[in-house]
Amino acid sequence: MHGEDASTKNSAPPEVDSEEEIPEDHPRYQDLITRHRIEAGVEKGITHLQGMHAEGRGSAFDYLLGETTIPTADAAEKAAAAQLLLADQPVLSVNGNVAALVPSEITELAEAVDADLEINLFNRTDERLQRIADHLKEHGATDLKGLDADAKIPELDHGRGLVDEDGIYSADVVLVPLEDGDRAEALDAMGKTEIVIDLNPLSRSPQTADIPIVDNILRAVPNITEHAQDLKGRSESNLQEIVNSFDPESHLTAAEDRIRTGESKPES
Numbered sequence: 097m098h099g100e101d102a103s104t105k106n107s108a109p110p111e112v113d114s115e116e117e118i119p120e121d122h123p124r125y126q127d128l129i130t131r132h133r134i135e136a137g138v139e140k141g142i143t144h145l146q147g148m149h150a151e152g153r154g155s156a157f158d159y160l161l162g163e164t165t166i167p168t169a170d171a172a173e174k175a176a177a178a179q180l181l182l183a184d185q186p187v188l189s190v191n192g193n194v195a196a197l198v199p200s201e202i203t204e205l206a207e208a209v210d211a212d213l214e215i216n217l218f219n220r221t222d223e224r225l226q227r228i229a230d231h232l233k234e235h236g237a238t239d240l241k242g243l244d245a246d247a248k249i250p251e252l253d254h255g256r257g258l259v260d261e262d263g264i265y266s267a268d269v270v271l272v273p274l275e276d277g278d279r280a281e282a283l284d285a286m287g288k289t290e291i292v293i294d295l296n297p298l299s300r301s302p303q304t305a306d307i308p309i310v311d312n313i314l315r316a317v318p319n320i321t322e323h324a325q326d327l328k329g330r331s332e333s334n335l336q337e338i339v340n341s342f343d344p345e346s347h348l349t350a351a352e353d354r355i356r357t358g359e360s361k362p363e364s
C-alpha cells in the first residue's frame with residue numbers, strides 16, 4: 097500500500113504451506129494470497145511458469161493502483177454483470193492463472209449469470225487441461241467446456257486458437273480475464289462482446305474490450321457476482337441502460353491516471 101515503510105514491505109512471511117498461515121492483517125495480505133495461489137498452481141501443474149511472470153506484472157500495477165477497486169472499475173464490474181445477464185450465451189474463459197487465483201469465485205459467477213465455464217490455455221497440453229478441470233471441480237464446477245476443442249478462432253495458431261464449438265466459438269458475450277492481446281483481438285474480430293479483466297490499462301486486451309475492467313481478478317470476480325445478484329430481475333431495458341452508460345475510455349483513462357499519479361481525478 098502507499099505510504100508503508102520499508103519494514104512493513106519486508107515483513108512478508110518467507111514460506112507458507114497454506115493460505116490460512118497468511119495473517120489477514122498483513123498490509124500486503126491480498127498480494128501474498130495471490131503469490132501463494134500462483135505458486136501452488138505451478139506446483140499443482142495447473143499454472144504455467146510464464147503465468148508467474150504475468151502475475152508479477154499484475155502485482156506491480158495493483159501496487160500502483162493502491163490495491164483497491166477504483167470507482168470506475170466498480171462501474172465496469174456493474175456493467176459487466178448487466179451485460180452477462182443480458183447475454184443469450186455467455187461464456188467465462190478460464191486459463192491457468194484464473195484457475196489458480198479464483199476457482200471458487202469464477203464458479204460462483206458462472207452460476208449467478210448462468211454462464212458456461214470454458215478452459216482455454218495458451219500453453220495447451222492434455223495433462224494441464226485435465227488438472228485444471230479437476231481443480232475447478234474440487235471448487236464446485238460441474239459442467240466444463242474446453243476439453244473438446246472442436247472449433248478454431250480464425251487467425252490464431254497453435255493451441256491458443258482452439259475452442260469448443262458450443263462454447264466460446266458460438267458465444268455472444270465472453271469474459272476473458274488475464275488474456276493475451278492477440279486472442280482478445282481475434283475474439284473481437286469474431287464479433288464477440290468482450291469483457292476483459294486486466295490490471296494493465298495499456299495492454300491490448302483491455303483496449304480491445306467492450307467492457308474493460310482494470311482491477312485485480314481477486315476483487316473483480318466476486319464484485320461482478322455481487323452486482324449480478326443485485327441486478328437479477330431487472331428489466332432488459334434497465335440492464336441495457338447500465339451497459340450503455342458505462343464509458344470504457346474514461347475508465348481506462350481514470351485507471352492510467354491513478355497508476356501514474358496515485359491520485360483519482362474528481363468526478364466531472
Ligand code: ATP
Nearest residue numbers: 150151154274276277294295296299300301312313
Ligand atoms: P498484450 O499482448 O495485450 O500486451 P500481455 O503480454 O501483457 O498482453 P499477458 O502477460 O499474457 O499479456 O497477460 C497478463 C496480463 O494480466 C497482464 O497485463 C497483467 O497485468 C494482468 N494480470 C496479472 N495478474 C492479474 C490479476 N491478479 N488481476 C488482473 N490482471 C492481472
